[in-house]
Amino acid sequence: MTTEAPTRSTDAPRLRPGALIRVAALVLLTGSDRTLATPRPPASRPLRWTLSPLVAALLLANLALGVARLDPLERPSGAAPAAPLPPVPQLALLIAAGICAFAFFRPLIAWRLATATMVGWVFLFHEVLGDLLPFWSNYLTVLFLVALRHEKWIAAVTATCGLGLLLSVLPLAMDEAVSAFPIAELLLSGVIVVLLGGTLGRIRAVALRRRHPDSGDEDPAADAERVRREEVAGLVAETGRAVRAAAREAGALLLVVMVTGTDTALARRGPAPRRWPRQVRVPLIAAYALTVTIAGVDNFADLHDTIWPEILAFAGGGIAVLAFLLPMVAWRAGILAIVTAFVTVPADLGRMLPMWVVVLTVLFLVAYRHTARIVLVILVMTCAVVWISAALAERSWGVINLGGVLVSAVVVTLLAYSLGSAHRARRDLAAEERRTSEAQAEQVRLSERNRIAREMHDVVAHHMSMIAVRSETAPYRLPDLSESGRQEIAEIGEAARAAMSDMQRLLGVLRDSDHQPSRAPQPGLGDLAALVATSGDSGMSVTMSVQEGLDRMVGETLGLTVYRIVQEALTNAGRYAPDAPIRIDLTRREARLIVTVRNEPPTEPPPAAVRRSGGGHGLTGMRERVDLHRGTLTAGPTAAGGFEIRAVLPLTDAATSDDPEE
Secondary structure, three states: OOOOOOOOOOOOOOOOHHHHHHHHHHHHHHOOHHHHOOOOOOOOHHHHHHHHHHHHHHHHHHHHHHHHHHHHHHOOOOOOOOOOOOOHHHHHHHHHHHHHHHOOOOHHHHHHHHHHHHHHHHHHOHHHHHHOHHHHHHHHHHHHHHHHHOOHHHHHHHHHHHHHHHHHHHHHHOOOOOOOOOHHHHHHHHHHHHHHHHHHHHHHHHHHHHHOOOHHHOOHHHHHHHHHHHHHHHHHHHHHHHHHHHHHHHHHHHHHHHHHOOHHHHEOOOOOOOOOOHHHHHHHHHHHHHHHHHHHHHHOOOOOOOOHHHHHHHHHHHHHHHHOOOHHHHHHHHHHHHHHHHHHOHHHHHHOHHHHHHHHHHHHHHHHHEOHHHHHHHHHHHHHHHHHHHHHOHHHOOOOOHHHHHHHHHHHHHHHHHHHHHHHHHHHHHHHHHHHHHHHHHHHHHHHHHHHHHHHHHHHHHHHHHHHHHHHHHHHHOOOOOHHHHHHHHHHHHHHHHHHHHHHHHHHHHOOOOOOOOOOOOOOHHHHHHHHHHHHHOOOOEEEEEOOOHHHOOOHHHHHHHHHHHHHHHHHHHHHOOOOOEEEEEEEEOOEEEEEEEEOOOOOOOOHHHHHHOOOHHHHHHHHHHHHOOOEEEEEEOOOOOEEEEEEEEOOOOOOOOOOOO
8 A cells, every 4th residue: 555645635725925925024024013913902000000110120130130141251261351342242131121121012023123133142142152041031021922912823923933043043153062052941931931921912812802892993093903904814814724724735745755655656657767787786886885884984983982973874874775775765764863963973963974975865866756845845854854953952063064064955955856857857758759659650550541442442443333334234235135134234233333332432431621532543563664764763773573474463452552562662762772772573472472672771871860750651551551452561671781671462352341350
């Protein structure tokens, strides 16, 4: 049983990129608190007078704590007392406190300012990152106020974007590894603060609605703002339904890619790609896996306090072998190896280059084989795992070039997908050309059969008309016929005329709408000499040998077939070997007529355009004509390098029907 990638549901709401970008821009960039927040009555005056001193005291305490923690930063270690540092961290702390105070009035705008300044503080003060906890407390206060004032989806978006951005820039800002940094505690505190703010905000909203049930509709001056808010709410609701549907679909696809999907089920359908011979493929894979394993073990030769480097090195060799057999399974194993490396040897990740080469190989093979959706999921998951692992493993900060690692993954994946798409396009184009060629050949074959049937009609109609005429004139040419003989001959004439009428109707079915019947007599065996003379006049060297008395044994139908075979053979010889001598032999062997047309090898090969122009349609017509007489046709190169066409036809006229299978 195979698991296929989920398909897009037609009933689910469609996610419009424009609407999603507009909603994201409203929350993250342009939207105001009045537009996005639910209208609520202002807090009572006693409550505001009570909370204001508490908030001011909290901000002052946080500011004092930050100044005390940053006081050692005023001068560098070992410097003279007369050379103080500029008080940049203290000024930054004052700015952070001001943004936190502003958040009590406009929390969403304050969150944007706080996020931008936090990123700046991380890059400016990364050397004393452990002393920046007062900045983090101010940022947590802003997140709490956003969750308290706005809907839960806005709180979730702001918290995810803010914490994710800070988590992303931490590994990039560090120049060296950090031995101890409470990154997990900080993230956990952010989640708790957002959940607490959202819960208190819902409790406050319910209490205010119970106390002022109709306060939202009493102010006529707020109509324009209310209309604007309702428009945004409708856009958000529609986009939210589409996002939830897309998330369910993405979750199903992620489950298939990460857990249940196999390479056979997820790869593109189509002909199996050509593989190198086993004698070449197996040694190359084995050599690659052995090289990766040895390089991984050698990089950790001086590290004896743990066995994890050796385990990861041998795991890399196994993944390298598995990548060429089951790329999806190898990718899952590679993701597990990446996480294990960040957990076990974070301070020595700079030595894990062989493992990353294996992961890039897996990404290349997966992207080469699979569709765009699966490749996108795999690339995003790989980059996310590397980035999150690097952010959570503080001891890896500054050890690896995280940007270079992620860029290499993106470049390799895009390159592999481009090459795979180009290969699949060429393969599909070749298959389409093959189907088109087969359809054209079938059309030519049917057209040739119809043409043969029309020519046969002309011959048979001549005989039938002769029967009808002779039956009509028999009473005048044979006066001694009895009455019964006259009646028999009259019935024969009537049957001949009826057969001619039926053949006319059959010809009307076979003939194309734009076909004009030929009025000239059909050629036969006696016209071959003129055909040979015409070919000689065009510069071809043709000789013909016809066994004596053969023309009296060949009927009109068989003669027409022989003429067409010789005519087509001369045409082919003139196209592919214009300067080669051609010989035509017509002989009789028992009750069979043997037609042989042979040309010697040409002095130079024909041009490429001539070789491509031939589609084998002439040989198809020859075979149709020979099959009509229950004969055989062989065509192929000779031992000397020329070409020979040989037809064996019975001298008895066996072509009694238009259909060779009848």
